[in-house]
Amino acid sequence: MSIDLVAERREALVAAARTAMGTAYAPYSGFHVGAALLFEDGAIVTGANVENASYGLSLCAETVACSIAAHAGRRGGLLAVAVSGGAGGRADAAISPCGRCRQVLNELAALGGTDPLVICTSAKETVEMRLSALLPNAFGPANLA
Numbered sequence: 001m002s003i004d005l006v007a008e009r010r011e012a013l014v015a016a017a018r019t020a021m022g023t024a025y026a027p028y029s030g031f032h033v034g035a036a037l038l039f040e041d042g043a044i045v046t047g048a049n050v051e052n053a054s055y056g057l058s059l060c061a062e063t064v065a066c067s068i069a070a071h072a073g074r075r076g077g078l079l080a081v082a083v084s085g086g087a088g089g090r091a092d093a094a095i096s097p098c099g100r101c102r103q104v105l106n107e108l109a110a111l112g113g114t115d116p117l118v119i120c121t122s123a124k125e126t127v128e129m130r131l132s133a134l135l136p137n138a139f140g141p142a143n144l145a
């Protein structure tokens with residue numbers, strides 16, 4: 001059921017990540033990233049990186065998308081994540097989420113007991129893996145219960 005939804009919405013999810021890349025605010029790195037989250041109800045929530053003049057405060061696209069989803073009331077049900085990005089918004093590198101974003105994604109995943117598929121896409125290639133492979137033995141909400 002869930003796997004079918006990912007297959008069904010896969011193209012839309014990747015397209016949403018690419019579109020979201022267009023709203024990146026990345027004047028310092030020039031590296032534009034878009035992320036799209038697919039939920040069990042079929043909804044797609046997107047985000048793009050938001051940089052800051054104090055460089056270290058910049059937020060990645062995946063973290064922005066997770067924050068928007070949480071703010072909209074989502075507390076789980078994360079089935080898949082698509083990430084697309086590259087210098088100048090050219091999406092020529094299949095980038096995978098940074099360490100901080102893996103942990104942020106894990107919060108939404110763990111709350112709903114899912115292991116989302118992470119789809120890293122570029123114009124040239126697509127690399128896919130489960131979040132549990134990107135963040136094995138994760139620290140999560142259960143550790144605080």
Ligand SMILES: O=c1ccn([C@H]2C[C@H](O)[C@@H](CO)O2)c(=O)[nH]1
Nearest residue numbers: 029031033049060061096097098
């Ligand atoms: O998976 C990633 C990797 C990097 N970035 C952003 C952070 C920064 O704004 C820019 C360059 O690192 O790309 C993301 O949004 N997601």
Ligand SMILES: [Zn+2]
Nearest residue numbers: 060098100101
């Ligand atoms: Zn990140």
